[in-house]
Amino acid sequence: xxxxxxxxxxxxxxxxxxxxxxxxxxxxxxxxxxxxxxxxxxxxxxxxxxxxxxxxxxxxxxxxxxxxxxxxxxxxxxxxxxxxxxxxxxxxxxxxxxxxxxxxxxxxxxxxxxxxxxxxxxxxxxxxxxxxxxxxxxxxxxxxxxxxxxxxxxxxxxxxxxxxxxxxxxxxxxxxxxxxxxxxxxxxxxxxxxxxxxxxxxxxxxx
Amino acid sequence: xxxxxxxxxxxxxxxxxxxxxxxxxxxxxxxxxxxxxxxxxxxxxxxxxxxxxxxxxxxxxxxxxxxxxxxxxxxxxxxxxxxxxxxxxxxxxxxxxxxxxxxxxxxxxxxxxxxxxxxxxxxxxxxxxxxxxxxxxxxxxxxxxxxxxxxxxxxxxxxxxxxxxxxxxxxxxxxxxxxxxxxxxxxxxxxxxxxxxxxxxxxxxxxxxxxxxxxxxxxxxxxxxxxxxxxxxxxxxxxxxxxxxxxxxxxxxxxxxxxxxxxxxxxxxxxxxxxxxxxxxxxxxxxxxxxxxxxxxxxxxxxxxxxxxxxxxxxxxxxxxxxxxxx
Ligand SMILES: Cc1cc2nc3c(=O)[nH]c(=O)nc-3n(C[C@H](O)[C@H](O)[C@H](O)COP(=O)(O)OP(=O)(O)OC[C@H]3O[C@@H](n4cnc5c(N)ncnc54)[C@H](O)[C@@H]3O)c2cc1C
Ligand code: FES
Ligand code: FES
Numbered sequence: 001x002x003x004x005x006x007x008x009x010x011x012x013x014x015x016x017x018x019x020x021x022x023x024x025x026x027x028x029x030x031x032x033x034x035x036x037x038x039x040x041x042x043x044x045x046x047x048x049x050x051x052x053x054x055x056x057x058x059x060x061x062x063x064x065x066x067x068x069x070x071x072x073x074x075x076x077x078x079x080x081x082x083x084x085x086x087x088x089x090x091x092x093x094x095x096x097x098x099x100x101x102x103x104x105x106x107x108x109x110x111x112x113x114x115x116x117x118x119x120x121x122x123x124x125x126x127x128x129x130x131x132x133x134x135x136x137x138x139x140x141x142x143x144x145x146x147x148x149x150x151x152x153x154x155x156x157x158x159x160x161x162x163x164x165x166x167x168x169x170x171x172x173x174x175x176x177x178x179x180x181x182x183x184x185x186x187x188x189x190x191x192x193x194x195x196x197x198x199x200x201x202x203x204x205x206x207x
Numbered sequence: 208x209x210x211x212x213x214x215x216x217x218x219x220x221x222x223x224x225x226x227x228x229x230x231x232x233x234x235x236x237x238x239x240x241x242x243x244x245x246x247x248x249x250x251x252x253x254x255x256x257x258x259x260x261x262x263x264x265x266x267x268x269x270x271x272x273x274x275x276x277x278x279x280x281x282x283x284x285x286x287x288x289x290x291x292x293x294x295x296x297x298x299x300x301x302x303x304x305x306x307x308x309x310x311x312x313x314x315x316x317x318x319x320x321x322x323x324x325x326x327x328x329x330x331x332x333x334x335x336x337x338x339x340x341x342x343x344x345x346x347x348x349x350x351x352x353x354x355x356x357x358x359x360x361x362x363x364x365x366x367x368x369x370x371x372x373x374x375x376x377x378x379x380x381x382x383x384x385x386x387x388x389x390x391x392x393x394x395x396x397x398x399x400x401x402x403x404x405x406x407x408x409x410x411x412x413x414x415x416x417x418x419x420x421x422x423x424x425x426x427x428x429x430x431x432x433x434x435x436x437x438x439x440x441x442x443x444x445x446x447x448x449x450x451x452x453x454x455x456x457x458x459x460x461x462x463x464x465x466x467x468x469x470x471x472x473x474x475x476x477x478x479x480x481x482x483x484x485x486x487x488x489x490x491x492x493x494x495x496x497x498x499x500x501x502x503x504x505x506x507x508x509x510x511x512x513x514x515x516x517x518x519x520x521x522x523x524x525x526x527x528x529x530x531x532x533x534x
Contacts, residue, residue: 046226046254049211070214070255073242093243095443100310106284109310112242114235116214117259160309181442182308 055115059084060128068115075099075110078125086126086155090184097183100156100163101125107163107182126155129162138162141200142193149187157183161197170201209245216257220264220385220419226256228387228415234258236280236319239311244324247331250339264318264419267292273425279318279418283371284309286317296423298432298451302374305436308443318418321372321382321398322410325365325473326445327354337363337406351509353447356516358472360403364509365473366446367399367409373451373467373475374434380423386416395421399474409473429462430455431533435526436469437518446470448518450478450526454485459534461485468502468519480504481523490531499524 047053052067057074059082066081075092078084078101090098092111099110102124129136135143138158148154157180164171164179171179176197185193217223226232232254235241245252258264264280267289275296277286286292287304306312306320324330325338327346335341346354346364354364375395382393393411400408412418426432432453438444449469455462463486468476480501488494499520506516 046213046215049213049253069211071209071211071245073209076208093246094239094307094311097308097310106313107310108314109239112239112314114214114238114242114257116216117235117238117257163309177441179309182310184442 053116056119057082057115057123058121059123060125061122066115070114070116072115073111074101074113074115074118074123077115078110078123084125084127087159088152088155090152090156095184096153097156097160097180098153100159100183102159102163102166105163105166107160109182124159124162126158129158136162137203138165138196138200141203142196145192145196145199147192147196148185148189153183153185153187153189157185157193157196161193161200164197165201165204169204171197173198209242210248210252212245212252213254214257215254216260218260220261220417223256223258223261223417224385224387224415226254227417230254232256234322234417236316236322237282237314238319239307239315240319240323243331249324249331258318258417270422270425275423277317277421277423279420280316282313283315283317283320284312286371287312295426296378296432298377298434298453299371299374299423302370302434302436302451305370305434305446305449311443317371317421320369321375321395321421322412322418323368325409326368327363327365330365337402338365340407347509350511352511352514353445353470354509354512355472356503356506356508356512356519357468357476358401358474359507359509360401363402363406363473365402366470367472367474368445369475370434370436370446370449370469372399373449373469374432375421375423376475376477377451377453377465377467378423378426378432379453379465380421382418383420383422384412384416385419386413388413390419392422395475396477402473426453427455429457430464431530433526433530435522437522448515448522450519450522451475452526452530454530456534459489459531461488461490466502466523470515471519478502478523485527490527490534495524495527495531498527 047070055068057064064082087101087110088098090096094109094112100107101110103121138161160180160183176194230253231251233252235255235257264278266278268276270276283303283306287300293300329336329345334345337344344363355366380395434451436446436449446469451467454464466478466481481498484498484501502519502523503516
């Protein structure tokens with residue numbers, strides 16, 4: 001299957017797909033109009049298996065309109081279609097946290113989230129925490145606290161901490177432990193990750 | 208990559224029901240359990256019917272009589288952090304806060320939590336077990352350390368994976384269901400199905416039916432509720448053993464109440480034995496010891512899960528001791 005947003009299933013381009021398929025084209029056209037009007041797009045009728053739909057995703061403040069199959073996860077679309085590789089595939093079954101992103105500011109697993117389900121919501125990925133070319137606050141705290149070894153879990157840990165601090169700017173050690181309890185680290189860097197979260201809270205408070 | 212499915216996000220409960228009533232359709236609430244089932248191809252899913260276009264199914268509110276109404280789509284984190292739930296239905300707040308990880312609680316819903324599929328590793332992998340229409344339960348003579356000690360009935364030995372279900376049964380909650388033939392109310396205690404009744408279903412939900420809300424009656428004054436979960440590690444995991452209690456006290460004496468186990472049986476398991484021992488009594492050391500002993504009476508452990516007996520006994524002792532201290 002192609003991850004190219006302009007190609008539909010079987011290599012049909014979107015334009016010739018629209019002109020060749022009768023009933024399906026009406027559905028697609030309706031969703032296009034809704035998009036133009038800036039409304040939330042929900043498939044107005046059943047999207048048949050294997051058919052791509054237009055999905056408008058607001059990621060890091062920018063709207064991306066992509067052709068996606070309804071079975072594609074947010075993780076897949078972020079990485080393979082939009083090209084944002086901050087969120088990592090680990091277990092892809094909700095067990096490791098490597099894919100953690102914020103949806104409306106709240107940490108969630110991108111691997112367990114269908115991309116179509118996220119329309120109308122704000123997605124923040126690791127890339128969205130950057131301050132231009134400079135690391136964001138939580139990222140800087142992870143570097144300062146030496147909070148990783150191989151680094152594979154780090155983007156997810158950073159997003160979990162970012163989400164935690166948005167809800168609770170001054171967490172206790174116990175709250176930090178709980179806040180990152182959905183993010184596993186194979187290298188066992190936990191003590192430093194807890195320290196990084198604490199340091200990030202200080203940095204955000206201007207300390 | 209997930210297998211292909213038709214997808215729809217209806218704008219009304221009625222439309223959702225209509226779509227769910229046909230073919231091998233499955234409701235999608237938070238998707239945290241469904242996505243895993245799809246990925247592992249545990250059962251065929253022709254159509255995914257998303258409930259996320261139904262905001263009326265979300266939210267927690269107090270009812271006129273002082274009870275609670277919880278929309279089925281309410282996220283578990285919203286439930287566990289809700290001030291009224293924490294203050295008046297503490298056992299449910301605790302149970303919701305014990306599910307999985309923060310990310311799973313932010314996405315997982317209460318309706319999905321009580322309708323989730325079993326976690327037996329034979330069921331979740333390529334084995335065509337009884338629950339998937341096959342002829343054998345592979346756990347009976349297999350790796351059964353996480354399986355049930357009650358209610359297997361010689362057929363299927365899953366434990367019900369939900370943390371909130373035992374708390375809801377303890378609090379005498381009712382599920383409101385909506386389906387092709389209208390709506391009905393089912394007490395949570397009657398919502399779950401034992402394998403001896405039907406080994407291929409976990410709940411009484413008929414085809415096309417969804418849970419729209421959960422209602423909990425106002426707690427009678429003197430009621431205290433709690434949920435305790437024991438798992439193999441501190442980060443996310445399902446319960447090895449758990450207990451939800453809702454006990455009504457008159458000063459130090461227990462008047463009545465419910466004690467419901469998780470990790471014990473294919474459904475949330477009421478321990479009538481413990482309930483009977485504590486009813487009418489003060490929670491003295493002797494009463495607590497008798498209750499702890501009683502919790503495993505009638506248990507039928509399998510070859511590798513005998514450790515659960517001591518676990519449940521110790522847990523009942525600790526939880527009743529805490530209850531006594533706060534009485
Ligand atoms: C790694 C991991 C750890 C987990 N740990 C725990 C745990 O410790 N404790 C626990 O209890 N659970 C746990 N879960 C299971 C799951 O995340 C939760 O049960 C969650 O609450 C499911 O809710 P959901 O909204 O995501 O359900 P979905 O995945 O959307 O749905 C689950 C099932 O219920 C059906 N369904 C959903 N809503 C309704 C409705 N309103 N009416 C009728 N049917 C409906 C769906 O069709 C589907 O079959 C875990 C899951 C994972 C992946
Ligand atoms: S990749 Fe999503 S939780 Fe592991
Ligand atoms: S740093 Fe290697 S997995 Fe966490």
